[in-house]
Amino acid sequence: MADPDILVVGAGAAGLAAARAAMAAGRSVQVLEARGRPGGRAWTDAATLGAPFDLGATWLHQAHDNPLAPLAGGAAPFDHDAVRHSLCLIARRPASEAETAAYDATYAAFHARLRAALADAPPDASAADFAPRGGAWDATVAHWEGPVICAARLAEMDLRDFLDTQLDAPNWLLPQGLGSFLSGFAAGLPIAYGAVVERLRWGGPGVVAEGAFGRVAARAAIVTIPTSLIAAGAPRFDPPLPHRTGQAAHDLPLGLLNKVGLRAAGEDRLGLAPFTGLERRVETEDEAAMSFIAWPFGHDHLMGFLGGPAAWEASREGPRALEALARAELRHAFGARAGAALAGMPMLASDWGNDPFARGAYSHARPGRASARRVLGEPLAGGRLCFAGEACHPRLAATVGGAWESGEWAARAALDSLEGMEREMPA
Numbered sequence: 286m287a288d289p290d291i292l293v294v295g296a297g298a299a300g301l302a303a304a305r306a307a308m309a310a311g312r313s314v315q316v317l318e319a320r321g322r323p324g325g326r327a328w329t330d331a332a333t334l335g336a337p338f339d340l341g342a343t344w345l346h347q348a349h350d351n352p353l354a355p356l357a358g359g360a361a362p363f364d365h366d367a368v369r370h371s372l373c374l375i376a377r378r379p380a381s382e383a384e385t386a387a388y389d390a391t392y393a394a395f396h397a398r399l400r401a402a403l404a405d406a407p408p409d410a411s412a413a414d415f416a417p418r419g420g421a422w423d424a425t426v427a428h429w430e431g432p433v434i435c436a437a438r439l440a441e442m443d444l445r446d447f448l449d450t451q452l453d454a455p456n457w458l459l460p461q462g463l464g465s466f467l468s469g470f471a472a473g474l475p476i477a478y479g480a481v482v483e484r485l486r487w488g489g490p491g492v493v494a495e496g497a498f499g500r501v502a503a504r505a506a507i508v509t510i511p512t513s514l515i516a517a518g519a520p521r522f523d524p525p526l527p528h529r530t531g532q533a534a535h536d537l538p539l540g541l542l543n544k545v546g547l548r549a550a551g552e553d554r555l556g557l558a559p560f561t562g563l564e565r566r567v568e569t570e571d572e573a574a575m576s577f578i579a580w581p582f583g584h585d586h587l588m589g590f591l592g593g594p595a596a597w598e599a600s601r602e603g604p605r606a607l608e609a610l611a612r613a614e615l616r617h618a619f620g621a622r623a624g625a626a627l628a629g630m631p632m633l634a635s636d637w638g639n640d641p642f643a644r645g646a647y648s649h650a651r652p653g654r655a656s657a658r659r660v661l662g663e664p665l666a667g668g669r670l671c672f673a674g675e676a677c678h679p680r681l682a683a684t685v686g687g688a689w690e691s692g693e694w695a696a697r698a699a700l701d702s703l704e705g706m707e708r709e710m711p712a
């Protein structure tokens with residue numbers, strides 16, 4: 286590996302975008318990636334279920350202002366919202382029209398209350414402070430808004446950050462998988478795989494990365510590894526990061542969302558049309574309730590989700606716990622028919638909590654810490670050391686689009702730093 290102008294640590298969405306932007310500006314780049322593949326937390330398994338299955342990122346959210354959307358034209362994006370319909374069960378029966386209307390109204394009231402509270406809320410308010418309590422659908426709304434969508438409990442999240450990072454339609458699915466689509470951007474980039482950066486020295490005129498791969502020196506570095514790892518001290522920074530940067534990483538922990546894919550054994554599709562969202566009413570926000578999307582694109586698999594504390598619990602119990610929960614949830618809904626419909630077929634489950642290069646799914650801000658995203662994204666040492674990644678995006682946090690854009694921002698800061706150094710050099 287030749288010493289480059291700009292070193293990029295991590296080949297997920299942020300790292301790929303940063304490397305592309307730096308190369309487009311005519312700079313030499315080296316990407317060091319710990320895994321044996323690009324994409325990071327966006328990863329498609331195209332083989333196991335006989336159809337693409339995203340184990341991580343799935344949708345291009347907010348497609349009208351997602352920086353990846355204009356690049357996705359050739360990937361035949363599919364507007365999921367155009368076919369979205371859901372089946373919400375109460376015990377084993379579908380919710381009635383009146384119950385569904387009450388559910389929708391609880392949702393709308395929750396958001397209205399949060400927005401109204403924003404101006405007067407204490408600086409360390411969490412979304413949970415304004416969650417409704419006592420109604421039939423309150424726990425279900427909290428369950429969706431917290432553990433399922435944000436991968437953490439509402440009480441763990443800052444109110445302002447929660448509202449600032451709300452995502453809207455359109456939500457695009459890519460038939461080939463979002464992970465496959467993103468991996469395509471690695472083509473032609475100088476990426477060293479299996480290169481775990483263990484130490485980053487940034488006290489001298491440049492930046493030096495060290496690990497079992499050896500040593501790479503660069504004039505500037507863009508670090509895109511998840512905040513869970515930065516907060517845990519991996520890699521080691523020498524000198525240590527400024528307190529406010531380290532604190533920002535600590536204030537942006539990753540919640541957990543895991544996915545499971547279960548394939549049908551025969552023709553039985555459990556009476557569910559393709560793309561049906563299957564969920565149930567819950568009694569508590571933290572309930573280990575799984576939700577599913579049935580037979581996406583008409584494929585013969587179900588896509589299941591488990592988030593928040595229940596996901597961490599299953600992840601501690603071991604690799605088969607998520608599958609067991611998913612099968613139990615479907616048996617609860619459809620009885621023995623579910624067991625027969627899904628028997629003996631290959632399955633897939635993600636394990637982001639135990640993944641040594643993720644340690645979680647995506648970030649949220651702790652109560653009172655909404656500013657941490659901007660702090661983490663501030664270039665250090667005049668742009669010689671920049672952080673990027675989903676956690677650094679104040680609007681599209683927790684998404685591939687946010688990670689991508691933050692990578693481009695960090696590349697701009699690193700490029701400016703190089704230009705500044707060159708201006709100061711004697712002719």
Ligand SMILES: Cc1cc2nc3c(=O)[nH]c(=O)nc-3n(C[C@H](O)[C@H](O)[C@H](O)COP(=O)(O)OP(=O)(O)OC[C@H]3O[C@@H](n4cnc5c(N)ncnc54)[C@H](O)[C@@H]3O)c2cc1C
Binds near residue numbers: 326342481
């Ligand atoms: C289950 C799940 C569902 C999701 N759903 C969606 C969704 O539908 N839509 C959406 O937009 N987002 C979704 N996300 C979030 C999305 O995947 C992330 O926000 C995004 O991929 C993060 O990109 P990143 O570049 O910031 O980080 P990463 O993708 O984590 O990239 C960082 C890279 O750094 C590498 N690395 C770590 N440590 C080192 C080291 N020491 N040395 C070298 N390399 C290192 C890692 O291997 C990784 O490749 C989901 C995530 C999960 C887990």
